[in-house]
Amino acid sequence: MKRSFFLFVLMFSVVTLAFSQETLQENEIADTTFVNLKDYSKDFVYDMKYATEENFLKAKVYDCAECYLRYKTVQALLEANDRFMKKGYKIKIFDCYRPLDIQKKMFAIVPNPIYVADPKKGSIHNRGGAVDITLVDAAGTALDMGTDFDFFGPEAAHDFENLTDIQKENRRLLKKTMQRSGFRIFESEWWHYNLKNASRNKLSNFKWNCN
Ligand SMILES: [Zn+2]
Secondary structure (H helix, E strand, C coil): CHHHHHHHHHHHHHHHHHHHHHHHHHHCCCCCCEEEHHHCCCCCEECCHHHCCCCCCCCCCCCCCCCEEEHHHHHHHHHHHHHHHHCCCEEEEEECCCCHHHHHHHHHHCCCCCCCCCCCCCCHHHHCCEEEEEEECCCCCECCCCCCCCCCCHHHCCCCCCCCHHHHHHHHHHHHHHHHCCEEEECCEEEEEEECCHHHCCCCCCCCCCC
């Protein structure tokens, strides 16, 4: 009797241990999970243009300003910001993950695929792997990149030559460090960076809570 009770306790312990290990694995964050950047760092500056009317759409398309990204995008962005901070700069964020419904809303306002990705194809923003960013200095002043964010013209392209030396150097600083941290440029927009291989992630319509 005593022996069977001992065996019961032993088996119960083994099962409990196995179960707790399984839940531990379940609690680990997958690379593709959507997370809020502000939960991982206080060192970013936010200027979420699409949560205001101060953007080329002249429309507030987000109910609230939050920077959600896939976990692996956040990890790479933290690495980039650490590198910038060592040089006295910080990343300022204009846009992050964008739910597919918001992409549809934007395309309905400006139905021109040169400016807004067609929601049928989607953008890397809809996959949680793209960020629109610039750099600010220690005083919080944005570096001169030659054009504003969402300036649609040849001046915004990486290969645009007619810039001052300072503007070229600022773009190069942004590009070099983002590339070292796992991001890829988007040729026609100096502010847009895609995490490498992010096009493999699914388009998403995950929506964050604004309450
Ligand atoms: Zn973008």
